[in-house]
Amino acid sequence: MVSLRDIDLMGTIVLTTIPLLAIYTVFCVPLTWKTAVWSIVYYFTTGFGITAGYHRYWSHRSYDAAKPYQLFMALAGAGAAEGSIKWWSRHHRAHHRWTDTDRDPYSAHKGFWHSHILWMMIKENPKKRGLVDINDLNKDPIVMWQHKNFIPVMLFMAFVFPTLVAGIGWGDWMGGYFWAGITRLLFVHHATFCVNSLAHWLGETSFDDRFTPRDHFITALITMGEGYHNFHHEFPSDFRNAIFFWQYDPTKWLIWFCSLFGLTYNLHVFPENEVQKGRLQMQEKKIAQLKAKLKWGPPLETLPEYSFDEFRSLVKDQGKQLLIIEGTIYDVENFIDHHPGGRMFLKAGLGRDMTNSFNGGVYDHHNAARNLLSGLRFGRLQGQVPETYKAKDE
Numbered sequence: 001m002v003s004l005r006d007i008d009l010m011g012t013i014v015l016t017t018i019p020l021l022a023i024y025t026v027f028c029v030p031l032t033w034k035t036a037v038w039s040i041v042y043y044f045t046t047g048f049g050i051t052a053g054y055h056r057y058w059s060h061r062s063y064d065a066a067k068p069y070q071l072f073m074a075l076a077g078a079g080a081a082e083g084s085i086k087w088w089s090r091h092h093r094a095h096h097r098w099t100d101t102d103r104d105p106y107s108a109h110k111g112f113w114h115s116h117i118l119w120m121m122i123k124e125n126p127k128k129r130g131l132v133d134i135n136d137l138n139k140d141p142i143v144m145w146q147h148k149n150f151i152p153v154m155l156f157m158a159f160v161f162p163t164l165v166a167g168i169g170w171g172d173w174m175g176g177y178f179w180a181g182i183t184r185l186l187f188v189h190h191a192t193f194c195v196n197s198l199a200h201w202l203g204e205t206s207f208d209d210r211f212t213p214r215d216h217f218i219t220a221l222i223t224m225g226e227g228y229h230n231f232h233h234e235f236p237s238d239f240r241n242a243i244f245f246w247q248y249d250p251t252k253w254l255i256w257f258c259s260l261f262g263l264t265y266n267l268h269v270f271p272e273n274e275v276q277k278g279r280l281q282m283q284e285k286k287i288a289q290l291k292a293k294l295k296w297g298p299p300l301e302t303l304p305e306y307s308f309d310e311f312r313s314l315v316k317d318q319g320k321q322l323l324i325i326e327g328t329i330y331d332v333e334n335f336i337d338h339h340p341g342g343r344m345f346l347k348a349g350l351g352r353d354m355t356n357s358f359n360g361g362v363y364d365h366h367n368a369a370r371n372l373l374s375g376l377r378f379g380r381l382q383g384q385v386p387e388t389y390k391a392k393d394e
């Protein structure tokens with residue numbers, strides 16, 4: 001139960017005021033096409049500040065970047081108003097180290113809405129804080145500058161800058177503030193929050209199913225490519241989230257594009273062999289689960305053993321409908337009338353070794369027949385079959 005003392009006032013005010021102002025915007029502030037285009041451009045700019053900057057560069061160091069690129073991402077990310085790089089990355093590293101546990105700040109096990117937004121409205125319990133190494137961030141001058149000046153930088157980038165562009169650019173001050181500032185921010189917030197909620201809820205566990213992260217195209221579409229989240233948790237230092245060219249990962253495309261101009265470099269890619277191993281292991285696991293649902297007959301080693309004379313006596317004296325194929329005795333009583341090749345062939349084979357006939361002497365059976373055999377297992381033959389009881393049919 002969350003008490004009043006547990007509520008983080010600052011987080012709650014910011015996260016509830018933005019949607020209210022956005023509702024006001026939709027009904028009361030006219031939207032010109034120029035401001036609409038600018039809002040979309042700024043949505044992607046600030047969104048990439050989080051995905052390419054905060055996430056893949058600072059939290060995971062999945063590539064190196066030149067100083068102008070870092071500065072741009074630090075400013076763009078501040079415009080998404082999701083805390084400083086240092087604050088964001090610390091939580092994110094804890095999320096990776098302690099995924100799905102009590103020390104995961106946005107554990108998916110605490111529910112969809114907790115991981116989406118509520119965790120920011122609840123004061124962090126220092127005793128449950130998951131420890132992570134952020135020495136590199138503490139030594140990074142751009143990170144520390146942004147952290148120390150976060151409130152003015154964030155206010156400027158989130159609200160003042162988009163207003164100035166639309167105001168000075170085409171005289172739409174109101175639209176710049178309410179559409180490119182407030183409403184754009186609402187979309188950026190919930191799009192990136194989906195990485196913590198939706199990406200742990202919707203889709204496939206392509207590489208590891210012991211944890212909640214999942215891969216899904218819809219999440220990728222909403223989150224600028226962060227939706228291949230099972231891959232990301234498995235290979236966090238890879239600058240990609242999507243590994244195939246046809247998957248939607250504009251953040252990866254942006255990082256790669258910037259590398260053409262030397263703005264980014266040393267783009268880390270996990271060895272393909274290791275990626276394929278992980279995928280294959282999951283596929284094997286799924287196949288094993290499917291296999292367990294089917295009936296495969298009693299295992300050979302559990303079958304009773306019979307000498308050839310005992311086998312013959314079962315057929316001749318007790319009227320059992322048995323035949324031998326490859327050292328195993330099969331009971332065809334319930335199958336003989338359903339045999340696609342006809343009753344005659346099986347009847348002629350009772351009490352005999354039909355290995356040859358089954359394997360091509362009469363007819364080379366398909367997989368279906370070989371699979372059916374396992375359900376007809378009766379016993380194992382001890383010793384040899386006398387030559388006269390082996391079918392040599394043509």
Ligand code: HEM
Nearest residue numbers: 330340341345349354357358362363365366368369372373
């Ligand atoms: C318990 C043992 C056997 C089982 C479970 C079995 C099962 C089957 C099955 C499922 C087929 C359909 C096609 C295929 O899957 O290959 C088939 C076809 C056939 N079987 Fe068997 N069979 C058995 C033993 C035999 C023996 C011992 C003979 C011959 C002496 C025989 C002769 C044929 C022939 C000639 C066909 C072809 C039918 C056609 O398509 O015209 N089968 N059998």
